[in-house]
Amino acid sequence: xxTTLNEEKYTANLSASELPExxxxxxxxxxxxxxxxxxxxxxxxxxxxxxxxCFTCWAYCPDSCLKVENxxxxxxxxxxxxxxxxxxxxxxxxxxxxxxxxxx
Amino acid sequence: MATLKELATQPAGEKFxxxxxxxxxxxxxxxxxxxxxxxxxxxxxxxxxxxxEVNTSIFPxxxxxxxxxxxxxxxSAATCSGVEAAYYSLLKSxxxxxxxxxxxxxxxxxxTYDIGLxxxxxxxxxxxxxxxxxxxxxxxxxxxxxxxxxxxxxxxTTTAPVGKVKPGKMQKxxxxxxxxxxxxxxxxxxxxxxxxxxxxxxxxxxxxxxxPKFLVVLATCPLGWQTKTQDTVKLTRLAVDACxxxxxxxxxxxxxxxxxxxxxxxxxxxxxxxxxxxxxxFKPGNEQLLAEVQAEVxxxxxxxxxxxxxxxxxx
Numbered sequence: 001x002x003t004t005l006n007e008e009k010y011t012a013n014l015s016a017s018e019l020p021e022x023x024x025x026x027x028x029x030x031x032x033x034x035x036x037x038x039x040x041x042x043x044x045x046x047x048x049x050x051x052x053x054c055f056t057c058w059a060y061c062p063d064s065c066l067k068v069e070n071x072x073x074x075x076x077x078x079x080x081x082x083x084x085x086x087x088x089x090x091x092x093x094x095x096x097x098x099x100x101x102x103x104x
Numbered sequence: 105m106a107t108l109k110e111l112a113t114q115p116a117g118e119k120f121x122x123x124x125x126x127x128x129x130x131x132x133x134x135x136x137x138x139x140x141x142x143x144x145x146x147x148x149x150x151x152x153x154x155x156x157e158v159n160t161s162i163f164p165x166x167x168x169x170x171x172x173x174x175x176x177x178x179x180s181a182a183t184c185s186g187v188e189a190a191y192y193s194l195l196k197s198x199x200x201x202x203x204x205x206x207x208x209x210x211x212x213x214x215x216t217y218d219i220g221l222x223x224x225x226x227x228x229x230x231x232x233x234x235x236x237x238x239x240x241x242x243x244x245x246x247x248x249x250x251x252x253x254x255x256x257x258x259x260x261t262t263t264a265p266v267g268k269v270k271p272g273k274m275q276k277x278x279x280x281x282x283x284x285x286x287x288x289x290x291x292x293x294x295x296x297x298x299x300x301x302x303x304x305x306x307x308x309x310x311x312x313x314x315x316p317k318f319l320v321v322l323a324t325c326p327l328g329w330q331t332k333t334q335d336t337v338k339l340t341r342l343a344v345d346a347c348x349x350x351x352x353x354x355x356x357x358x359x360x361x362x363x364x365x366x367x368x369x370x371x372x373x374x375x376x377x378x379x380x381x382x383x384x385x386f387k388p389g390n391e392q393l394l395a396e397v398q399a400e401v402x403x404x405x406x407x408x409x410x411x412x413x414x415x416x417x418x419x
Contacts, residue, residue, distance in 0.1 A: 031123035031167040055108035059300040060337050062133040063122040068112050080122035084129030085334030
């Protein structure tokens with residue numbers, strides 16, 4: 001028997017009996033349920049009009065937080081962004097589509 | 105080489121996702137993301153103990169979308185070689201048909217330079233078809249910044265602290281890439297996490313070769329290096345420009361420089377001064393130590409350049 005994890009259960013903190021049997025991971029990439037976005041002090045703001053979709057920010061984000069849609073960069077995933085500022089730092093200076101501001 | 109756009113827009117999506125618990129601005133996760141994006145075939149990942157395993161596979165959550173196997177500090181290479189051997193055995197007996205699965209082992213500098221060196225050496229010598237990627241952040245960052253064989257000279261760590269008697273770690277950093285070249289493996293390369301193009305190119309090249317491959321990647325640790333989180337990418341690039349960490353590859357024993365800063369070469373002090381772990385070197389009275397580090401870097405750089413030049417002339 002395998003237990004499927006869901007976000008509701010994660011936030012409610014799983015008890016020992018609710019955890020998957022045998023210590024197995026039931027879902028690949030399940031860490032997305034852990035919202036590390038609440039760690040941040042600052043957050044990047046993405047300007048759609050300035051972005052040239054060079055994917056530099058995508059390549060260096062440690063938390064895979066730059067969304068990609070239809071072959072273009074499509075914003076920041078604030079649920080997992082830890083606000084390190086790498087994306088704003090590597091964004092080409094002439095473009096500067098990403099800027100840091102105080103997290104809300 | 106695949107462009108960043110091609111890597112970012114793969115239909116399968118990312119094989120290493122967010123939500124892991126590495127510190128903000130951590131230098132290593134993008135190595136995993138880019139390396140896995142650069143591999144087109146099905147891949148099995150083995151992870152040594154270290155930040156890699158502790159952050160990405162906290163039960164019951166995992167950041168990996170590829171088969172991931174964790175073993176102890178000392179045997180990630182042995183485990184990976186075992187998985188590879190089992191796979192080829194099943195293939196030989198006809199129990200599986202697809203023969204395109206690739207094997208990658210990830211380890212930190214503690215699990216590679218020190219504890220895991222014997223199993224890595226064995227796996228490389230036996231000639232398994234695997235790629236070992238070491239992310240080198242220069243100390244046991246996961247357990248609280250203890251010195252490792254990869255810690256640079258005069259860095260401040262908790263087990264080699266800066267005090268009245270000693271200015272941090274007294275020994276020189278081990279040159280792991282050269283140790284691996286000594287194993288006569290087909291491909292060894294040194295790169296940084298802050299140069300996506302170079303990293304992807306080297307992973308792609310390694311993946312095109314059958315046999316043991318080794319890659320050592322310099323990665324910033326904002327906690328251990330005591331640096332600003334947003335400077336993570338810049339710091340590894342400065343290490344290259346200072347010639348502290350040259351980018352090169354060794355194919356069948358032949359050294360080849362991937363990047364030469366030439367007149368853009370900066371003094372090593374420009375790289376050191378951004379890091380809190382070296383701040384004692386900039387106090388009055390320590391000029392001698394700084395000059396010593398610079399002389400060491402210059403000598404190693406000249407040696408490497410001469411070696412690359414020598415090999416470039418060979419046919």
